Amino acid sequence: MPQGQPSTVPNDGLTTRQRRNRPLVVVHTGEMKGKSTAAFGLALRGWNQGWSIGVFQFVKSAKWRVGEESAFRALGRLHDETGEGGPVEWHKMGEGWSWTRKNGSEDDHAAAALEGWREIARRIGEQRHGLYVLDEFTYPLHWGWVDVAEVVETLRDRSGHQHVVITGRYAPQALIDAADLVMETTKVKHPMDAGQKGQKGIEW
Numbered sequence: 001m002p003q004g005q006p007s008t009v010p011n012d013g014l015t016t017r018q019r020r021n022r023p024l025v026v027v028h029t030g031e032m033k034g035k036s037t038a039a040f041g042l043a044l045r046g047w048n049q050g051w052s053i054g055v056f057q058f059v060k061s062a063k064w065r066v067g068e069e070s071a072f073r074a075l076g077r078l079h080d081e082t083g084e085g086g087p088v089e090w091h092k093m094g095e096g097w098s099w100t101r102k103n104g105s106e107d108d109h110a111a112a113a114l115e116g117w118r119e120i121a122r123r124i125g126e127q128r129h130g131l132y133v134l135d136e137f138t139y140p141l142h143w144g145w146v147d148v149a150e151v152v153e154t155l156r157d158r159s160g161h162q163h164v165v166i167t168g169r170y171a172p173q174a175l176i177d178a179a180d181l182v183m184e185t186t187k188v189k190h191p192m193d194a195g196q197k198g199q200k201g202i203e204w
Contacts, residue, residue, distance in 0.1 A: 022180075023160070023161050023164075024181055025164050025180050026181045027166050028166070028167040029138060029168060029176075029183070029184055031186065032186055032187040033185070033203075035183075037068075039165045040055075040068045042131070043072070043131055043133050046163070047086050047088065051131050051163075052088075052089075052129040053072065054089050054128065055089065055091065056093050056116065056133065057069075057090075057091070057092050057093065057136065058113060058136045058139060059140075073088065073090060076088030076090075091119075093113065093116025110145035113145045116140075117140070117146045120132065120134065124154060124162060127158075127162060129162065130161060130162065131162075131164075132163070132164045134165065134166045136167055138169060138170055138171045138172070139168050139170070141172050142169075142171075142172065148175060151175065152175060166179075
């Protein structure tokens with residue numbers, strides 16, 4: 001897209017304005033870090049536009065409070081107090097199965113992740129948010145805990161102006177095919193290659 005201009009214009013009956021404002025399904029996948037970071041950056045833009053932001057974290061432990069969570073909760077309070085930006089909700093879905101050892105079986109964790117998706121689907125049906133960040137949602141899809149076809153159908157049939165961003169490795173091909181924008185992160189270098197562990201302000 002040179003200088004922000006599309007290379008082709010489809011014959012879809014939409015005006016330029018309608019096509020520009022069409023809600024998107026965005027997927028951030030790949031092996032390298034930065035997928036969630038990019039999604040939260042997009043959410044900042046949405047907050048600035050006054051959109052209702054709904055963040056739904058899968059996989060990370062409920063005890064793990066990342067820096068973005070603190071920042072977005074503060075932005076939510078700012079909106080409540082002043083009306084600036086948009087409302088913010090931040091939810092931890094599932095049990096953080098892959099990051100910490102939790103009580104319960106894999107079936108328990110799968111059921112918790114599925115109920116998390118069901119809540120998101122309900123909200124999409126209600127047109128609750130302008131932007132949904134489904135952080136690390138590709139993992140429950142990859143593990144077979146949540147049905148990919150059901151997710152694709154729900155996203156395809158959603159009403160209103162609802163953007164959805166999904167992050168995580170191993171994005172299923174059906175989700176990639178259904179998305180409007182797909183980004184794949186590729187590692188060139190990483191501090192861990194030199195034996196350096198994650199640090200405050202960079203990883204969380």
